[in-house]
Amino acid sequence: MPIQRRIGPRSGTVWVDLFGETSEYADEASAHLLRRWASGYLTEPNPDLGRSGPVCPFVRPSIGKQLFGAAFVHGSGIDAGALGTIVEDQFDLYTTLSREDDRDRSLKTLVTVLPDLTGFEVIDVVHTEFKSRFVEHGFMLGQFYPGCTQPGLWNHDFHPLDAPLPMLVARHMMTTDFPFLVGRQEWLCAYFKKFAPALPSTLRLTIAKRMKYDGDAVDAITAHHELTGNEPGR
Known part of the structure; x- marks a missing residue:
């Protein structure tokens, strides 16, 4: 079942399927950028990756089944407290989505994008604060932003979390996350x-x-x- 429109009760943040038929973010320039990056870069092989296959194997089926939810939160001054409130909503909504009796639930993704953010350290702070909560439930919380230096698994010089937009991504844990x-x-x-x-x-x-x-x-x-x-x- 495609991801339906979800609203965070604390923050009012709205997540919708990024590739579905919705007008929610029709005029959001960052939505177009995220679509191109996700459907292009993440779903294709990369010679620097150090292994065969696409950069993120689960993204293509997630997109195809309309299970790639995204929210765009504007403002350059978002602090750790405000972002933490949004991620609390993201966690609760993702937990609910994962409990649905759906054989594709492991493909569900919720992305919180912060297009105006320039101080990326707040993403690292909130990621550190909330990662354990996600992991405890069998999920992962990934931090992505321009210039992120976290190394790749198969090639230490490849930086898979270096993304065109700052964001926090909730997804299911995979065996390769060890x-x-x-x-x-x-x-x-x-x-x-x-x-x-x-x-x-x-x-x-x-x-x-x-x-x-x-x-x-x-x-x-x-x-x-x-x-x-x-x-x-x-």
């Missing part, structure tokens, strides 16, 4: 709960304790890269 979750024990527990639910909870906790990487996210990705090499199938 390197982004090794920094905290509770993130690993959430990962194993989602992808290895048959394991007893005590065993999942033991594995998480042993696999936790004591370093920042960039170091964790580098460590995983050194361990697996450039083998896309690994």
